[in-house]
Amino acid sequence: MLKNDFGCGAHTDYGLLTLVNQDDGITALQVKNLSGEWISAPPIPGTFVRNISDMLKVCISIIDSPVVFMLSPDNCS
Numbered sequence: 408m409l410k411n412d413f414g415c416g417a418h419t420d421y422g423l424l425t426l427v428n429q430d431d432g433i434t435a436l437q438v439k440n441l442s443g444e445w446i447s448a449p450p451i452p453g454t455f456v457r458n459i460s461d462m463l464k465v466c467i468s469i470i471d472s473p474v475v476f477m478l479s480p481d482n483c484s
Contacts, residue, residue: 414435417439419460419461420458420460420461421460421461421462422460422461422462422463423460423462423463423466424457424458424459424460424463425456425457425458425460426455426456426457426458427455427456427457427458428455429448429450429456430450431450431452432450433450434447434448434449434450436448436450436456
């Protein structure tokens, strides 16, 4: 990792809904699957990543757990 590289550790989003527009060709977003493994979420051109966040979970009370994700500092630019 370079001196100025940074990432965002494992977390959930507090709000209702998060939309992420990923940069083409940069696979920085990772999500935790049901087996507890971190897997890459490569960008798909022309799409957004939609994350149902913690407050929406509380509002609808039907989701068992929020998606946990992190940004890998190795792939951020």
